[in-house]
Structure formats: C-alpha cells, structure tokens
Amino acid sequence: MVSLAASCLRTFGACLLLFCVGSRGTLLFYDDLKSRPYNVSFDSRSFIIDGQRTLLLGGAVHYPRIPESEWLAVFKQMRANGLNHMQTYVFWNFHEPWFDWTEDAVSSDHKYNWQRGRGNLFKFVQLAGQAGLFVNVRISGFVCAEWENGGVPAWLNNVPGLRFRWYEERFMAEMKIFFEKTMEILEPLLAKNGGPIALLQVENEWPDPKEKDPEGKYIQWCGELAESFDAQVPWVMCNGAAANSTVSTYNGNDGEKDGFARSHFKERPNEPLAWTENEQWFGTWTGEGDWDDRAASEVAKSVANWFAVGAAHHVYYMWFGGNHIEHWAASGLTNAYADGALLHADTIPNEPKYSHLGTLHKILGDVQESMLASPLPNPAGVLVGCAGDKRAVMFEYTKGKTPVAFLLNKGSEKLSCTYRDQILEIQPDSTLIFSISDKKVIFDTHTDDTRVQREYTTVVDLNDATKWTFEQEALPSSERKHGVSASDGIRATSLLEHTVVSKGDSAYVWYSADLVVPDDSDLGQFMLSGAGEIVVEVEGRKSAAYYLVIDGKTVDGGWRSNAEKQEGGGGGALYSFKWNFSEEPEKEMRGEDLGEERLIRVDLLSVNLGVGNLIVPGVRTSGLDWKGAGAVRFRTADRDLLRDVSVLKGPEVWTHTVGLKGKSASEGNSTEAKGRDTPLTWATVSFEITREMAKSVELFEKVFVLDLGGEYLxxxxxxxxxxxxxxxYWRYPCEPWVGEKEAEAKEAAQRYYYLPGEILAVPGKHTLTLFDEGGFALPAAGEGGESDMGGIRIALASLPQGMKEIRQTDSQTMGREDGNGMTLDFVSVFALRGASEATA
Incomplete structure (x- = not known):
C-alpha cells in the first residue's frame, strides 16, 4: 500500500512533508468519524487517519480472557484513561481448537467458533468502536501471548512435514486459510467500510532473518499475504523481521533506552515510530523470573521518552490482562494475567500506575498538535547544562499552538537545570514535560511509587467445612474392575501426548492399563519377593502433573509435577514414583493372582498445566515439548525390571480417557471421599447472594473475588x-508434592480469584465447586479441626475508601503546584494524605 504521506514526499520534498496533512489539537477518536469510511496512511512522523495526524495511545485487551458482558465497560474505561486505541490478538486455537486434518481436506471443511460467547471477535471489535477506539487486530497466526501453544492449534502437529512459522507449503496453506476466514469476519469493520479497524498485524515477533531466513522468503510471503486482502489499512510486523510493505514496530520495556528509535529512523526512514508492546509482564505459579508490576514512575518515563524522540504510537501490553478462564493459560502462568497492568486482573485500577499514566495520556493529547506539526528531532537530543557540570537531554517541539519540551535525566542523581530562564529539578532516571508557552512543568514522570493495596471485605464466609460436600473422582480401574467398559477410550502402545488425546477439550487425561505380569519375569519375581523398592518412571512433558495409582492405591503420595514454564519446543521431563513393598500399604500391592501371572491395574492421571507459548520458527512440533510417545517403566536402583509397559501385552496396552467424571456425574458414579484430604476430591458448597450484595458490585470499583484463605488448605x-x-488455582508458589508436604505454608503466587459479576450479580442461590487434585490439607490440631476450611470466603475487592473520595473530588486537587510549578495529579495528593498505606 502506498501511503498518502509518501505521495506528498515525492511531490513536494521532505522539508514540506509535515504541511501535506493537518494536525489535530487533541487526540482523534473513532467516533469523531461518525462511522463513515475513511483512509489510513502513514509517513515518518505519524499515522494519518482521515487526513489528520493523531497520536495513537493504546492498550492491549484480549477477548478470551474477559467475560463477554464486560467488554464494553472495559473499552469505556480505556477511553476514560485517555486512550484512543485498542489492540488485540486473534487466537487461532481458541476459534479452531481441533481439526481432523487429511490430505484431501479443503478450506470449507474447517469449522470455527466466531459467534459464541468469548469467541465473538466481530462483536468485540465492534464494541471497541462503539466506545470510540481505533483498533489494531493482530491476526498473526502465532501470537505467543502467554497463551496455550502460542495460539497455534495443536492439530497442526498431525500434518506430515509441516514446519511452523516457516516458508513451508503446508504451514503457509493452513495459515492462509485461517487469515481468509478471519478477514471475512473483519471485513465490515475495516476503515474503508467505516469500521474501527485502522491497523492490522501479520506474524508476530519473528526473529532476525539473518539467522533464520537469510533470503527472507517467509517474511516476504507474510507481506504478500497481508497485501492480498486489499484491507486498505497499514499492516505492521513487530519485534523482529518485517516485510517491506509493513511497518516495523517495537516490543519491550523501553524503546528509547534500547536504541530502537535510532535504528528505526535510520533503517526505515519512511515509517512512523510505533510501539506495539510496552511490557507489563505476568505472574507465574513459581513466582520466579517475571517482573509483573513495574513501578508507575518507570513506565511513565519509558512512555514520555518514547514520544520525546518522535514516536507516533504506543500500546501497553497489557492495559488490562483479565484472567485465564478454562484451560487456555500457557505453561506456568497464574490464573490472573498481567495483574500488574494498569487495571488489575479483577478490574480494580492498579494505583498509582493507572492514574499517573492517565494524567500522562491527557498531557500528550493536549500537546500533540505541536509535536506532530514539528519536524522530527535529532534522536540524540540536545544537551542542557545543569548544576555541577551535569547535563540533561532535551527534545523540543516548537511549532503550533502548544510548544513543548521533554527534559530527560538519564543519570542516577537529581539534576538542577536552567531551561528557558526556569530552574528545574529533575529526579534521577525521570523526565519532565515542559510547556514552552506557559513556562512551567506540566508532567513529571517521577511519582510516589508506593502501591495502593486493595481492601477485601467479606461477603460470604465459606470457612465452615460442615457446609461443604466432598466426593472423590472415580478411578478408571475401579470402573473396569466392576465391569464398566473402557471401550470409548483411545487405545495405544505408549502414552500419547495429552493435547493430542484431549483435542483441547480438557486439562485432564487418564492413562489406564491392566498389566498382566508373568511370575517368572524380572518384575514378577521382584513383586513376589515382597521386599525392596521399585521406581516407576514416567516419561512426560514439562508443565504437567501426574498422579499414579496402582490397584486403587496411590503410590508415593500419588503426585509428581513440574511447573516449569516451557520454552520453544524444549524437551520433556521424567517423573519418578517410589513403590516400596516393605511398608504399608504398598506391600499388599502385588496385583491379582492369576496363577502364573499377576494382574496390575494402573491408572495415571495427566494434568495439563499449560502448553508452552513459544514456537521457534522452523520447528516440526510446536509448543508440545514431549518428543513422541511417553514410556512407563519399572526399575530398581541398579537395573530395569520392565523397560516399558508396552512390551507386556499387544500393541494397545494403554487406554486414554479424556476428562473427569465430574461433580455432575459423580452423583451416580463416584464415591464419598474418605476424607477431604483425599486426592482428586470435588468440594462443593452452596451460598446465597442477596439483592444488596449484588447491587454493591460495580466494575472497576468493587468486584467479587474468591479468597482461598490465609491457611491455604x-x-x-x-x-x-x-x-x-x-x-x-494453585496452593503453593512451588512444587508441594515432592516428599512430605511442606511444614509451613508459603505465600501463594495467587490468593484471590476474580468471580465474574455477570454470574454473581444475579441474586439467589449459587454453587461453588473446587476440584482439588491433592486433597484439602487438614489444619493443625487446635486450629479448627475438620470444621475449618482455612478461611475460604467470597469478598468484595476495592481500593480504600479514601482513594475513591479523591477520585470523586479530582477537580479540587487541580491547581496545586509542586516546586517546579507543576499541577499535582490526584494520585500524588492521595499519597500525600497517607492513604496509600492502606493494606489488604
């Protein structure tokens, strides 16, 4: 696509480029265009929408992570926070979780969910427009996004010869089909048809082509695929290789500091400076290795400096992360996604970040007319003298009605600088935005970064265990023993990879086998000896848990798990269980005597803790890091007793069953749990939500959460x-089932879980069910006994009352000034009052 501004450049020359189009005094919003068709182009200074330059200030929001009923409210809140742009991925495997691929399959054979509930992409984008936001739809194919398998369907692993994200015929054919289906859905929402879609994205974070694709064939194909749809909006490619026909954008923590701005203007001088992911990061169950709540000052500085050097576009990734509903989280990810973003995962604003950045958005909107009317500055800036022979870095925009300067302190000491006859104090590693016409600071990225803690008020106390019912999930071997057929399961020689069996339908798969062991075999003889220890080894996958039961009895505590976050295609994991015949109850676990053979009933439950979200270009299997089929073997410390179960019996020793019987089925099939600490226990409680409780819920102000309790049972x-x-949900921040359970409770990676208002806003009786894989630990003696559930409750989460009062009296705080003559935003005033010391 040839941009309007590029045409201006050829006609009038670079020096007159900025006068080809107009600059608005404030941000342009989609509803300013009144749903009429418009064009979108770009030049080196900005994107140009309907002939007008505007900054695009955006935030990422993902439709599968948010209840459908909350979409519009979230978009309106984005606009209230000063944003005019929403960005979302399209999650291929969410719309097409499974497809039975064959050589003869054609495009029309593919079946998608585009309409139901959270899968209604058309409605999601449409509602963003209704709130006045422009939209970037990142169709991509592979999305990463801390999403199961990076958004790519697992069924692609069944296509022979396919290489992911590569110039390979079969992958490109399937990706093209998905793009065609998606564009068919989005066509009415494109700018040329009066819709809010102003940008689109193809591929995602493809690495340096010099390493992976020296000839650039795949990247060129991506650009050609994008152009083939005649969308008439700019296509972008982010954080890596980009086709010549697309705009190259940045992902990371600080685009100015990382040097992207300088290299971008040098290597792609005809494109605007755009940032598709200012990373707000995410939490993991292990609680390690992820920076999931960057300080408000640090994020504000990164944004201000980005626009200081001439940027036109910026997106928070995420602005609001939502929650991992159902099983779609990538490996190791907590239920809450990007809880450190501007809105917490429960929709409560993350203060002071939310308001401090909201003030910045308003300031940028106020000064954009001069910024976009002025030539691009020198990427290195201009040095300004400061006391003590120090220097600040300055960028000026002097054209238009709102001339403005950015003064950057990149050092670790406070600076005192003279600029335009004003003495300015610049805090370490921070930036001032200075109004040249008013001769005063209008924004300081530095602020009090003390985090405002949410308060939790009990609404329903669920701590009384006598009000709960506990039932144990039925074991497949128990059903087989009593004549229930397992013919509906998938049979195979070895363990099949979990997602290949489940087809994306369940986080649980049972592997079951009735093993006939000859008495004269190594394993049979060892079992008959009645002494010693057998190690049962399971070849599985990372980010998984396995529960081993032999003849109806758990082995070595039952559970082994690996919560590691998978990397792109990295290998599997080995899980070992100790089967000790010299101790109760294992010494009785010698199988059923069949004369000269013994029958051992084995049940192995696989729990999918998420599939890795990284798919390295060119790999032949995606985020499923289990290389082929898994083996189960029995061995002692020094020798194999049974190299692999598959050698015992025929080609189909293992039966694979998807899912659990569940609470609904267990009413007729399951058994009452022997105790609530029994593994694989369904715990259910009913409770009442009164009309008054329901009325108290207000999105972004007060919301229902489930508190799993300070004791974490x-x-x-x-x-x-x-x-x-x-x-x-997860009890511990790290592996709890190696050996004995830890004596002292650790702080859980996530204690509070968002409960959608669309469910609990309905007064009346409701039912909460927890399926606990390890069983609910009994409290210590004297701490409530079996009548105590460890403090489980439903609570209302909110900011402290004082914070809400400040929000409501925002206008009263304006006009107060600090030492630089800068107007204090209301969060700063709130911090001065000490309200930020409120604790949960």
Missing amino acids: ASRGSIFLDKHDLGK
Missing part, C-alpha cells in the same frame, strides 16, 4: 462457579 485444582469453569 487447598492444594491445586480448578474453580467452577455455577458450572462455569474459571480456570486453575
């Missing part, structure tokens, strides 16, 4: 509210 499992699957 639950281990790990899934949450169901009125049969809605809300995803996983």
